[in-house]
Amino acid sequence: MxxxxxxxxxxxxxxxxxxxxQFQNYEIxxxxxxxxxxxxxxxxxxxxxLLDINMPVMNGIDCVKQIRNLEDKTKAxxxxxxISGNAANYTVDYLLAVGFNEYLPKPINFDTLxxxxxxxTN
Numbered sequence: 001m002x003x004x005x006x007x008x009x010x011x012x013x014x015x016x017x018x019x020x021x022q023f024q025n026y027e028i029x030x031x032x033x034x035x036x037x038x039x040x041x042x043x044x045x046x047x048x049x050l051l052d053i054n055m056p057v058m059n060g061i062d063c064v065k066q067i068r069n070l071e072d073k074t075k076a077x078x079x080x081x082x083i084s085g086n087a088a089n090y091t092v093d094y095l096l097a098v099g100f101n102e103y104l105p106k107p108i109n110f111d112t113l114x115x116x117x118x119x120x121t122n
Contacts, residue, residue: 002121005046006030007037007063008083009055013108017050020110021117032056034063041067041075048120050113051100053084060084061098068099079120083108 004026008014018028029046031037033055040046049067053060060082070076082095085106095103102116 001025001027002047003027003029003045004117004121005037005040005049007032007034007049007055007060008052009033010052013052013083013106016110017108017113020113024114024117026117026121034058034060034066037063038066041070045075046078048079048081048117050081050083050104050117053082053090053095054086061090064099081116081120 004021006014006017006028008017008030009032014030018030021028029040031040035058037049037051051060051063064080067078067080068076079101080099082100082103083106092103101120104113104116
């Protein structure tokens with residue numbers, strides 16, 4: 001079973017996303033900020049990470065940069081999908097340049113979410 005790590009500070013979005021992906025037979029882990037993502041990756045792996053850009057403690061931009069610099073190349077190269085309701089501050093090109101593989105705007109289109117996760121886990 002493929003594992004998806006959801007990093008999202010909104011419980012509502014986290015729970016909706018979790019339910020949609022569990023229905024697609026993914027194993028889901030979830031955290032509330034980028035620091036928790038880094039702690040998670042110290043001991044575990046994920047097949048894909050859904051990473052909110054605007055989170056407290058450590059945002060998605062800082063987090064993706066840290067992940068891409070990990071010594072463990074498997075973890076450093078994990079597919080990371082940016083999710084944000086306020087990406088007006090960032091262009092898709094910028095998000096790809098800092099290390100995201102893909103960008104999904106909020107409100108999340110769940111068909112697109114499932115397609116995107118499948119693309120990176122097949």
